[in-house]
Amino acid sequence: MIGGFDEIWRRSLKDPQGFWGDVAEGIDWTRKWDKVLDESRAPFYRWFAGGELNTCYNALDRHVAAGHGARAALIYDSPVTGTQKTYSYDELTERVALCAGALAARGVVKGDRVVIYMPMIAEAAIAMLACARLGAVHSVVFGGFAANELAVRIDDCGPKAIIAGSCGIEPGRIVAYKPLLDAAIEIASHKPDFCLIAQRDAGRAELIPGRDIDWDDALAAATPHDCVPVKATDPLYILYTSGTTGEPKGVVRDNGGHAVALNWSMSNIYNVKSGEVYWAASDVGWVVGHSYIVYAPLLAGCTTILYEGKPVGTPDAGAFWRVIAEHGVKCMFTAPTAFRAIKKEDPDGALIGGYDLSRFESLFLAGERADPDTIQWAERLLGVPVLDHWWQTETGWSIAANCLGLGKIPVKYGSPSRPVPGWDLRVIGENGEEAKTGDIGALVARLPLPPGSLPTLWNAEDRFRAAYLTDYPGYYQTADAGFIDDDGYVFVMSRTDDIINVAGHRLSTGAMEEVLSNHPDVAECAVIGVADPIKGQVPLGFMVLKAGVVRPNADIVGEVVGMVRNDIGPVAAFKTATIVDRLPKTRSGKILRGTMRAIADCEDWKMPATIDDPAILDEIDVALRGIGYGREGS
């Protein structure tokens, strides 16, 4: 019997209005809500309708007002530049208010969109919070995306301003962001009024007069701006994520539900309270960075760490232990891939010994399935609970987790534990009925989703309905498949769409196929995700060439690798492709990507009943062995 957790979870489902109404008291409102849950437009539900608040006020000013101004709010720790800087709540509030002032002086007002394209520097968090302060809607684009991806997002959300860094620093190379920004603005039909550029010593950018403004100059001349109250249901941000096509989905996050849920999650899921140090080693370009580098820890009055480095190589596989020890981290959150990278470099954990990890109490993993090997390795070496939890850009916080603050429940390896309060999770089988316990099916959540989850997609309500609400009426479709066992533990097994997870980064193979098919010699192609010992999955391309093409295969492969890097970005990690005569298909012409993946990963597979020509699978097998995959390859 699991005491506190069970009781709270049940109450959250039986009486969501009462439950979340109570939880919402943890946030400061400028106007109290009329209704906890507005169901008038179901299946489009809205939380805290009629309420007004400011998210930045809740993340910063209220802690200053409560007398915690001198407490560390954000620690920027950058092994790649050899610098560290701590911002107290006083200092961070001041910088954010100035940045908001600089934006407002140039016409940014409530509801305007602002794109943020920045490396992991404190200015990225300051820019996000400054937008929130004004009620402007930020849309952060991950720095590993290429100009084209940035342009697509600019055109979709139509920003009044873009805030960028001059460069990012990756081990061994400086990534000049400014030329990528300039190219994106050139490609996009929408043009921003102005760009605010944070110059970095590692690579200063040339500013375009009349359009670009230096961050330091703008803030030096700015008047601090106060918090602008917004509706609970107004958007706080848009975060684009991979969908099943090349068109990314603009996940919208509202202000009220987000603040309520994230603030609650800090003490109840992570067991971290005001004044304690929390570290999410991710990037502000991903949802983990939005929720757990910036908003949640600050809403809860914690100290957050913004780490500009890697788990290995900056300078070694002891980097994480150094950060934990130096800053007194109580709870850390990262992706399993980071731990696999550390395990590979330092399998015996020799580098841990030198650090005092006595204040470290838990490690949370998410972003991809946490393999039991890696969890057990980390448990053994760190001596703290290592907890897998499952969530998505869309949900904004976890769907299933071992809620430490509500009392840890036993760990089952391979499972991110049980649905968290607010989540009524079900498994639907192929027949459209709820699956039996233990049977695999589509993982869906009964509507309404809890606060903090996406209310819609930016300017695309029909797409929102079609992608998430249509296949299983009354439920939200997670696009993950899995099962729930007798004890209510969820097991997330695979995606039901073409999304792959590369080093914890969510990517669409469909988008990569679109790039490959743009090559003039390519007639047809398929991209699949194959298992990788460090990154979890990596993309692998198959191409059928147009009749009469006689150029060397290696040239064509090299060109498409370059095209994916150029069009999507280095983060796609698309490095391998092969040329085949034919692709295996069903009789109705559907490419059998799942079977190709199973062959590449040496898994058992069944000959699909609907296959057009089984002999093609032998050809695929040979091609895979040629590039190090398949039976003899791995």
Ligand code: COA
């Ligand atoms: N700006 C520009 N380029 C970037 C970038 C950024 N912000 N982030 C990554 N890239 C580039 C990398 O330099 C690399 O380029 P390369 O092909 O020239 O080497 C490429 O994108 C792939 O990067 P990455 O996925 O980070 O792979 P890696 O081999 O450099 O490192 C890990 C592997 C496991 C160490 C790394 O992925 C990692 O730290 N992951 C942590 C997980 C994480 O943050 N997940 C987010 C969700 S929680």
Ligand code: AMP
């Ligand atoms: P993202 O939107 O980038 O956070 O990616 C979300 C997807 O990552 C989910 O739909 C899952 O496919 C996968 N994912 C995230 N966390 C987990 C986990 N703990 N276990 C298994 N898959 C996960």
